[in-house]
Amino acid sequence: MTKRTARVAGLMLGAALLAMPAGSRAQAPAPQKVLRVAPHADLKTLDPVFASIVITRMHGLMIYETLFAWDSKLQPQPQMVDSFSTAPDGLSWSFRLRPGQKFHDGQKVRSQDVIASLKRWMARDTVGGKTAEYVDALEAVDEDNFTIRLKRPxxxxxxxxxxxxxxIPVIMRESEAASDPMKPVTEVIGSGPFRFNRAEWRSGARVVYDRNPDYVPRAEPADGLAGGRVVKVDRVEWIIMPDAATAAAALQTGEIDIWEQPSQDLVPVIGRSRDVKVERYSNLSNQAMLRPNHLHPPFNDPRARLALAYATQQSDFLAAGYGDEQWWRTCESYFVCGSPNGTEAGSAPYAKPDLDKARQLLAASGYKGERLVLNSTYDIAPIGRMAEVAAGQLKQVGFNVDLQFADWGTVTTRQQNRGTVAEGGWNLFVTTASGATMQSPVTNIGTNMTCGGKSWAGWPCDEEAERLRGAVVDAADDTARAQATDALHRRLAEVQPYRVLGQYDQPYARRSNVTGMLQAPVMLFWNLEKN
Known part of the structure; x- marks a missing residue:
């Protein structure tokens, strides 16, 4: 890395730090310990119940909490809940909130906040929507106790x-949670271990979180998202550095402490520094995917979606996105190879491309060369590179692909547009998701095929797939659940809610004086020490 590159990195970081008003700088004492992080994307949407994108989820986990939390083995442990019990018939669950919990404005966390928050989450999320199918009533007993009554166990x-x-099912104040779930909340008041510093937020430059001095963590040791969320720094600053060389230089000189998603081609470079450690923070590989829009031709026809599967070669996408094969593997499982649900049942025909078959299916779908918009970004470089591979491979079988690049915030905003291309909509996008998200039929956002436009962007609809997904949830034991998962996977292979592009491991890089990173679905910033 040249001195000039390092100097540019320093100038960009300095500009970000000076972006706040001079008056604010004069009034605010310099925190003792500031953890500076280069995240994978800029923060645009503040509401983690409205948006499913990872950067918003990371933001949500800084400032909000959930009733339960997954430990490092993805097992649920009480978090905001102090105690709970289940009726013998499994149709009623009673919960008591942990005492002393307060929102950042000083208001007590109440059962009424919980009820409103859960209703909002059930209207938005894949897991929430499935939960809603079982819920008969949510009842606040008093401010500290509430009950969930079910239609079936x-x-x-x-x-x-x-x-x-x-x-994610974060608990908001009732005033925000009771708002229209189809519109994002803009008032960010949680009860978690960090407070969002809106006054110092500079879009495209910096996001600031201050330690919440009133937060009382659980007594248990931190384990994944569960246990005591003990904050050991005074402030966390996300410094937005879309240029990989700039981020690498800043990490090596100590101007940032963590690079959340280092560019794969720079991992060998930064890994040679004795002051930098390159590690993984998740036990499960992540998944890459090509998502079609099921609302409009040609991908409202499953034959056009099958053409995607026959036209694409996973290894080409993964090599373009993630470089060295040590970081990726081909896999046809919607539920992640290596996970407890990692079946590839029904997917064998798509392990190798069949371009003639793709062309036949595309013609049978009625497609006649209409322009198709593939929406992508280079803010997250692997996604941009894989989008270029997608455009090239799909053109080989007759898709007329218009590859359009924008910033990540614009891409994710456009993903919510259900209109045609003429109305500002889209036909395809490449994205990725964590292994924790995709490893279960309950949590996999892409295989939720609930009809009525209630599924994730792309809005697939298949009643048979949903019946089979319900059978997984209803299974009485592990053997029955595995059989139900196989049956579901065979159906998904037939209807292709999205094209699986394989899976990869995303390392992170830290300065050696930063310790305490937890194994979790996303990067967490409690439990971290900076010496």
Missing amino acids: MAMLPFALGSAVGQ
Whole structure:
């Protein structure tokens, strides 16, 4: 890395730090310990119940909490809940909130806040929507106790209430939670270990979180998202550095402490520094995917979606996105190879491309060369590179692909547009999701095929797939659940809610004086020490 590159990095970091008003700088004492992080993307949407994108989920976990939390083995543990019990018939669950919990404005966390928050989450999320199918009533007994009554037993309820994937079930104040779930909340008042510093937020430059001095962590040791969320720094600053060389230089000189998603081609470079450690923070590989829009031609026809599968070569996408094969592997499982649900049942035909078959299916779908918009970004470089591979491979079989690049915030905003291309909509996008998100039929946002436009962007609809997904949740034991998962996977292979592009491991890089990183679905910033 050249001195000039390092100097540019320093100038960019300095500009970000000076972006706040001079008056604010004069009034605010310099925190003792500031953890500076280069995140994978800029923060645009503040509401983790509205948006399922990872950067918003990371933001949500800084400032909000959930009733339960997944530990490092993805098992649910009480978090905001102090105690709970289940009726013998499994149709009623009673919960008591942990005492002393307060929102950042000083208001007490109440059962009424919980009820409103859960209703909002059930209207937005894959796991929440499935939970809603079982819920008969949510009842506040008093400010500290509430009850969930079910239509039929759901043993996975604590797992669902602790979900750390998709749109997460954070507990908001009743005033925000009771708002229209189809519109994002803009007032950010949580009860978690950090407070969002809106005054110092500079879009495109910096996001600031201050330690919440009133937060009382659980007594248990930190384990994944569960246990005591003990904050050991005074402030966390996300410094937005879209240029990989700039981030690498800043990490090596100590101007940032963590690079959340280092560029794969720079991992060998930064890994040679004795002051930098390159590690993984998740036990499960992540998944890459090509998502079609099921609302409009040609991908409202399953034959066009099958054409995607026959036209694409996973290894080409993964090599372009993630470089060295040590970081990726091909896998046809919607539920992640290596996970407890990692079946590839029904997917064998798509392990190798069949371009003639793709062309036949595309013609049978009625597609006649209409322009198709593939929406992508280079803010997250692997996604941009894989989008270029997608455009090239799809053109080989007759898709007329218009590859359009924008910043990540614009891409994710456009993903919510259900209109045609002429109305500002889209046909395809490449994205990735954590292994924790995709490893279960309950949490996998892409295989939720609930009809009525209630599923994730792309809005697939298949009643048979949903019946089979319900059978997984209702299974009485592990053997029955595995059989139900196989049956579901065979159906998914037939209808292709999205094209699986394989899976990869995303390392992170830290300065050697930063310790305490937890194994979790996303990067967490409690338990971290900076010496």
